[in-house]
Amino acid sequence: MLNTGAGLPPPVSSHDVIVIGGGHNGLVAAAYLGKAGAQVLVLERRPIVGGAAVTEEPWPGYRINTFSYVTGLLRPQIVEDLQLGSYGYETILYDPQSFVPFPNGTSLSLWNDTERTQKEIAKFSKKDAAIYPKYEEYWDNVLDLVEPLLLAPPVPLQELVGMFEGPQAEELVRELFLLSAWDFLDEWFESDEVKISFATNAVIGEMCGPRTPGTAYVLAHHNIGVLDGQRKVWGFSKGGMGRISEALAAAARHYGVEIRTGVGVRRILVQNGKAVGVETAAGEQFHAKAIASNLDVKRTLLELAPPDAVPPEVRRQVERFRTRGAALKFNAALNDLPEFTAAPGRPGPHHKGAIELAPSMEYLEKAFDDAKYGNFSTHPFLDIEFQSASDPSMAPPGKHVMTCFVMYAPRDLSGTTWSKFKPTAGERCLDTIAEYAPDIRKQVTRWQVVSPEDIENTLGMSGGNIFQGDITPDQIFSYRPLLGWANYRTPVPGLYFCGSTAHPGGGVTGAPGYNGAHAILEDLPALKKG
């Protein structure tokens, strides 16, 4: 083929849609587009698809959820539409949902059964135990309101507020958008142990403390899980988080989607102001009618799009979109499960769920205070899972795996770097666990620290933010990722968002992929006409 010289080099191939990035949302978007009959190509820089939803084997026989580690948020409609079950997606609902040990040897477990949880709460406060079913009911009502908003483009906040009338509705707006988790939980409960058991979900992944206004919304975001027909719950993806992405990729291929791994995108090609294709790191060019970016808004519009394609005002907005990394992962291979002082014996039911090491609201707030000034928390908060305790396929016979989501870990450390600091960070994680499970060091044979810097570099997530942008109230709904560009379209015609950077935000929900695909499908006939 001849290069005419004036235009772009001839394309290697041409598709209807190119999806940049094979993270779970990119795959969801590709599958829905393929299902609707579009010719779709997915380009993934890494050798495996899945983005943050992958399972790797850093040590032979030990399957580790390197980044994302539990499931629950994936929208049931997506599981059903794409028949993910037939491609190997299976979940294990865990119970208790969380086990919180306290330094004095007591503990609180949140079970899937309300009455059983009430009994646990009653150890700390009878009043709180009595009100707990009401609290559950409150979240059920919120879910009823929020669920229909997830698989749809976001409505402007005013419209959302306008839907509410009367003091009760005003109360809801106040609680969900304006309150801190601390204030919110204070209004419900009196026991600090009870409050902290619910509070960890309000800060997870966010550079926010429980006292930061708006964190009550983050709590809501993490309460939208549905598993086995039960609401507000979490579980494991059997075989690891990677199975979700593998199932999505299989579903996409079934619909004719082409997926290429090991192909990074260097830039988005724009002609006459319109996105027309991509150029890979190797210099290959692919053309398409529409480009869907599974990457965050910063990477998409500041790095991949040509500078002159993005108006300066939009650039400024993009720069100010907050993508603060807040967490690291501490993953390990174990000889055996550690024994917790607060619940002797192994395996106990708590080994099969999530274990939260954050014994008080103040502890959590102080951990955040450290990070505000560029330090890894002196006393970090850890969210720990031993998936192998309920899913033996994750480790060699008799052995176990442990993943810990650890906060707060700022992207940039003051006075040091992550590469220098990782060993210290790892030791600090072990020390913290040892306060509750003294034999932890005896059980751990190998460990790895995945720092916010690693998350940024390995996955390409700006700032190492796992949600592709904080999910605080100023960055949700029609503010996500940019005011005026919350409907998955971008200032560059033909370029779309289909990742967590768009509504309804982070977590393995599949929702941005679903919504992004539908925006493209709406526009595709017009795009094809040119």
Next chain:
Amino acid sequence: MVIGGGHNGLTAAAYLARAGAKVVVLERRPFVGGACITEEPWPGFRINTYAYLAGMLSGQVIEELGLARHGYRTIPHDPEGFVPFPDGRSLSFWADTARTQKEIAQFSRHDAEAYPRYLRHWAEILKLLEPILGGNPPSLRELAERFRGPEYERLLRDLVLRSAEDFLSEWFESEELKAALGFSACVGAFTSPRRPGTAYVLVHNSVTQLGGRAGAWGFVVGGMGRTTEALARAAQAFGAEIRTGVGVRSLQVQGGRVTGVETADGRRIESRVVASGVDIKRTLLALAPPDTVPKEVLRQLRGFKTYATTLKFNAALRRLPKFTAKPEVPGPHHQASVTIGPSLDYLDRAYAMAAVGHLSDPPFAEILFQSAADPSVAPPGHHTMTCSVKYAPRELVGTSWADHRAAAAELVLSTLEEYAPDIREVVEQAQLVTPEDIETILGMTGGSCFHGDLTPDQMFSLRPFPGASDYRLPIPGLYLCGSSAHPGGGVTGVPGRNAAQVMLADLHQTPGSGPR
């Protein structure tokens, strides 16, 4: 009947009497004024013990009640603000924008150029919000409908969901300027300019006018107490009766309606309508009989934040202190609000410390030398100084206010010393007013001088809680006329005026049968 003769109680009483209602104000202390008073702790030194600056008082209230006739006079200050920095530089805010721009240019040319645009933007925001802040609060739904479209959507995000730092960073690059402007985001709420919702606090503290100039602050000639004296005179001129030294022990409720009060000495006074100028927690948790408040309301009250923790350090001075950043004595900067809070980081750290129960060290402060502009408040040649110091939590971890007074005073002096090294020499006498004092002397829950924090979750129709923002409380016949109601704290008179109008509407609607 109005419980509490603070400025809002007096305003409500004046409006009620002006419309022909028979009004009595009951004030526990021997004099009226609440937090808006001027006292003479040392002969000849007139000190604004609590509230210290004028500008927020509604122009409507001043005019409609004829306060000028009753002795209310103000002096605008120019410069309005003076911010010294540790490196010896300083920033003054003048009434003349061009002059302020020159000051800003020392720190950033870009910011100096952006400043007039910022002021215009701010003026537009205030024009939009002033009618809302002056009137009864609209419901969130009404607000949402009134402000449709992307432009308002951005405003909603910037003012309600974002921090003052986010807001200011859209405009400016200089840390010094951002700190100087971000300071007011910490006045009236226990928060830091880095925390979401604080851009709104900036708005609240900008709705001022003095001598006909919007956005201006200044002094009340003779001290803040002159404001409440004028209000009391106006109320009395309209026929209201004011009884001081009469504390209220409880509200009388009969058949689900408020019928009057019982005083501290056991007397019962009846009234068809009772307006409480006391904060919402005290009103419903301490004065109302326990079984008259719905359970759901009790839960909401528990969540109503009354932090806003301020310490006052007031002093009699031999002479004005000399600031390293501006050695001139006296200089125009002595008439300004001198703010110690040189960076947003400084303010944020002060907050973080207080959030875990300690007096901020170093604290930030707003200092006024009223005598520099108004010699009537000090003996000839002498001066007064009032410092509003933050944050001082109501409850201290590991100590009590009684034990911590000396240390707190020392901390204030050593903080000031960094900017004005001769401060210890010039102070003749000093008094410390702790949050505990504010709570016990004035009866303000938590020592919160705003009757509840001015954060977005406690404003408009959410203040004091959804369903009660129209000044009517859940017990029929009982109204809220103080700063716990919309639009909140500060010497504005607006809650008093709005509440009076609601009461008058209810009184007229059902003649004979009493109000709702």
